[in-house]
Amino acid sequence: MDATTQLHWSKMRQEPGWLVRVLDNKAVLIVACLLPAVGLLTVFLTYPLGLGIYLAFTDTTIGRSGYYVGLENFEFLFTDPIFWNAVFFSVFYTTLATIGKFGLGLWLALLLNQHMPFKSFLRAIILLPWIVPTVLSAIAFWWIYDPQFSIISYIFVDVLGWRETNINFLGSEWPARFSLIAANIWRGIPFVAISLLAGLQTISPSLYEAALLDGASSWQRFRFITFPMLLPILAIVMTFSIIFTFTDFQLVYAITRGGPVNSTHLLATLAFQRGIPGGQLGEGAAIAVSMIPFLIFATLFSYFALARRKWQQGEGND
Numbered sequence: 313m314d315a316t317t318q319l320h321w322s323k324m325r326q327e328p329g330w331l332v333r334v335l336d337n338k339a340v341l342i343v344a345c346l347l348p349a350v351g352l353l354t355v356f357l358t359y360p361l362g363l364g365i366y367l368a369f370t371d372t373t374i375g376r377s378g379y380y381v382g383l384e385n386f387e388f389l390f391t392d393p394i395f396w397n398a399v400f401f402s403v404f405y406t407t408l409a410t411i412g413k414f415g416l417g418l419w420l421a422l423l424l425n426q427h428m429p430f431k432s433f434l435r436a437i438i439l440l441p442w443i444v445p446t447v448l449s450a451i452a453f454w455w456i457y458d459p460q461f462s463i464i465s466y467i468f469v470d471v472l473g474w475r476e477t478n479i480n481f482l483g484s485e486w487p488a489r490f491s492l493i494a495a496n497i498w499r500g501i502p503f504v505a506i507s508l509l510a511g512l513q514t515i516s517p518s519l520y521e522a523a524l525l526d527g528a529s530s531w532q533r534f535r536f537i538t539f540p541m542l543l544p545i546l547a548i549v550m551t552f553s554i555i556f557t558f559t560d561f562q563l564v565y566a567i568t569r570g571g572p573v574n575s576t577h578l579l580a581t582l583a584f585q586r587g588i589p590g591g592q593l594g595e596g597a598a599i600a601v602s603m604i605p606f607l608i609f610a611t612l613f614s615y616f617a618l619a620r621r622k623w624q625q626g627e628g629n630d
Contacts, residue, residue, distance in 0.1 A: 367597035374591040385598035398577040406558045412497040417504025425512045442502035450566030453495040457481035485575040511545035551614035
């Protein structure tokens with residue numbers, strides 16, 4: 313052998329095992345990553361939803377498995393004035409609360425987007441109503457609305473002298489309804505304000521500078537720059553706000569429990585009252601299932617609003 317000849321030794325590469333080959337497969341990795349999430353959704357979302365829909369077509373009660381009764385529960389609900397009162401108040405409650413939260417939330421977001429001292433501290437303070445647990449908020453409002461110890465009645469009667477008797481916020485139908493709406497607006501404003509503030513932060517200041525050079529007024533800048541750029545976030549936040557408000561339970565149940573005389577029942581609280589304290593699981597499930605069309609409508613609203621925004625930007629609708 314020539315001394316100048318160089319021998320190159322290389323270790324033969326071993327064939328990967330079957331487990332390595334399987335894990336290298338992209339489809340297997342996707343399934344493996346999604347499997348925990350799918351399992352959690354199946355256990356905590358799909359199964360309860362399917363069970364609720366099944367119970368809606370049975371006469372199941374607490375302590376007794378029921379039999380299939382078809383649409384009997386829904387036929388009874390269509391003739392039940394309490395159910396229709398809950399439908400009306402659910403829509404009324406959701407509409408007024410959503411309008412109030414978005415009006416005040418958008419105003420607050422625009423205010424916090426300006427340059428001001430202690431801006432970060434103010435943003436943290438505004439989050440407090442959203443951070444506080446719902447039950448604690450409900451107890452606070454229950455105290456505020458108390459006919460005997462209400463701080464509002466104290467100010468109007470003892471401090472300002474505008475009234476001679478305390479205000480009974482929760483003792484009659486419409487005052488109780490508007491009191492619940494005010495409590496929901498107070499609690500929901502931070503979510504709307506912070507979400508819209510995040511959207512305002514993404515708008516380029518150069519757009520406003522160009523508009524100012526063109527002589528655009530404050531209203532014109534909001535109409536032609538702020539609102540169109542916020543539209544995707546507005547659609548998403550409004551959808552979540554409508555869903556959260558329509559399915560509200562803790563706030564209403566902790567303050568009024570559906571009273572007085574079932575006038576402040578939402579569909580969620582009425583379903584609980586019929587299903588758990590009342591023992592009629594089938595009827596309560598039917599009331600809960602009747603909420604699904606409204607929630608689907610809210611989801612479709614968000615989708616079509618976003619699709620419209622894509623079309624405006626020249627993108628394809630997937």
